[in-house]
Amino acid sequence: MKTQSIRLTIVTACLCLATSFQPLFAQATASKPLSQDEKMKWFREAKFGLFIHWGLYAVPAGTWKGQQIQGIGEWIMNRAKIPVKEYEQLAGQFNPVKFNAEQWVQMAEDAGMKYIVITSKHHDGFAMYGSKASKYNIVDATPFHRDPLKELAAACARHNIRFGFYYSQSQDWHEPGGAGNTWDFPSDAEKDKSGAYDQYLREKAEPQVKELLTNYGPVCLIWFDTARMMGTNNRAQRFLDIVHTLQPACLIDGRLGAKGDYRSMGDNAIPNQVVHEDWEVPATLNRTWGYKSYDNDWKTPEDLTFKLVDIVSKGGNYLLNVGPTAEGLIPQPSQDNLRAVGRWLKVNGESIYGAGPTPFGEELGAPDPTGKKDKKGNPAFAAKTDWRCTTKPGKLYIHLFQWPTGSFELPPLVGANNHSPVVTKAYLLADSQKQALPVKQTGPKWSISLPAAAPDKMNSVLVLEMK
Numbered sequence: 001m002k003t004q005s006i007r008l009t010i011v012t013a014c015l016c017l018a019t020s021f022q023p024l025f026a027q028a029t030a031s032k033p034l035s036q037d038e039k040m041k042w043f044r045e046a047k048f049g050l051f052i053h054w055g056l057y058a059v060p061a062g063t064w065k066g067q068q069i070q071g072i073g074e075w076i077m078n079r080a081k082i083p084v085k086e087y088e089q090l091a092g093q094f095n096p097v098k099f100n101a102e103q104w105v106q107m108a109e110d111a112g113m114k115y116i117v118i119t120s121k122h123h124d125g126f127a128m129y130g131s132k133a134s135k136y137n138i139v140d141a142t143p144f145h146r147d148p149l150k151e152l153a154a155a156c157a158r159h160n161i162r163f164g165f166y167y168s169q170s171q172d173w174h175e176p177g178g179a180g181n182t183w184d185f186p187s188d189a190e191k192d193k194s195g196a197y198d199q200y201l202r203e204k205a206e207p208q209v210k211e212l213l214t215n216y217g218p219v220c221l222i223w224f225d226t227a228r229m230m231g232t233n234n235r236a237q238r239f240l241d242i243v244h245t246l247q248p249a250c251l252i253d254g255r256l257g258a259k260g261d262y263r264s265m266g267d268n269a270i271p272n273q274v275v276h277e278d279w280e281v282p283a284t285l286n287r288t289w290g291y292k293s294y295d296n297d298w299k300t301p302e303d304l305t306f307k308l309v310d311i312v313s314k315g316g317n318y319l320l321n322v323g324p325t326a327e328g329l330i331p332q333p334s335q336d337n338l339r340a341v342g343r344w345l346k347v348n349g350e351s352i353y354g355a356g357p358t359p360f361g362e363e364l365g366a367p368d369p370t371g372k373k374d375k376k377g378n379p380a381f382a383a384k385t386d387w388r389c390t391t392k393p394g395k396l397y398i399h400l401f402q403w404p405t406g407s408f409e410l411p412p413l414v415g416a417n418n419h420s421p422v423v424t425k426a427y428l429l430a431d432s433q434k435q436a437l438p439v440k441q442t443g444p445k446w447s448i449s450l451p452a453a454a455p456d457k458m459n460s461v462l463v464l465e466m467k
């Protein structure tokens, strides 16, 4: 009874703190609970977000004791089996004096991104904010002594960009009870059996998630990851309860180990077909999430723009990652490539933000006719890449990656009650005059005459107004 009332007082205190933050939050705490559609509204509109993987792993940047370590940068502690006592020393060297929250958020805005999700604690267990629940954090354990997440929350509020946290709830290689570190500590099964794992959850992970939802204003989403051992003892449910109590409007991704608010696809895994639910693809700009000094395998702006359109045309969101350096800088090629996508979005954003999936499907490709298998042994898919379609009520946006000579032929469309839809006007989105292009109907077929040259080499968008 007593604990109950103490808990209630804490929750009320937290809610008061959070409400004092910003008007956005007021919406969430208003008496009427939000419907799922209301909760998802911003996410469905946003489409494009910035993921940031930043932590102590930026110091070794992929190299440990002179050796380049295979795999993604933020896993270096695990891949090189670095003992906790040694890895901890990195905190003393982490002093990102070039970090500038305003510049990071400005870059996200320039890229046309509408939300930011940053690692508040990754699997290495190091909190990138001032945490009272663990001294192993950037404010207490590094010479930097600043809380970058506070600074980013403030900058996001200024720029009207939503702010959310990645939080590794299960893996914590720093704690004897956290999952994943079996080179310093016993196996995960033993931690589970001995109660050490639940102790870690109760004493670190749960309190930290509460801190994040209390001290940083409105949190648009929490991105949990690698749901190891979440299935028993109500573990995932406890996280759900914390989020729902402290910030009912905060979304939960698909990797908690309980049903979240949307589906998280695999890393860099874009589905072949339209997926009719809320979903997001986390993706890299090169081959790592956390900074690696020698990974320069950058995706081009053309490729990134294609992937963004491809994802939106299949109904999803694109969460695209940068891995800042230990000095606090976002690698220049990341910035340049993202800004190039942003320039395309400045002209063509109408076809992306809030847009729905394609009504066609044949433009996406088809299962390989020869029965080939992909790397995972699944039937291979022969993707097509000439064009994609995104939609808004009364409008089709045809994204032309290959500029057709002469005209574009629209595949047959079936409207409601078998009425054939009618194209009432066609124009190029890049044309501020919206000059009508000649449209020809032959039976159920529509063809749109195009000028000889594409307005945009990367992707020109043809708008079709429909009835």
Ligand code: GLC
Binding pocket: 053, 072, 074, 075, 225, 226, 267, 282, 289
């Ligand atoms: C994987 C990795 C992790 C990364 C995440 C991003 O689950 O474990 O390092 O943060 O993918 O999607």
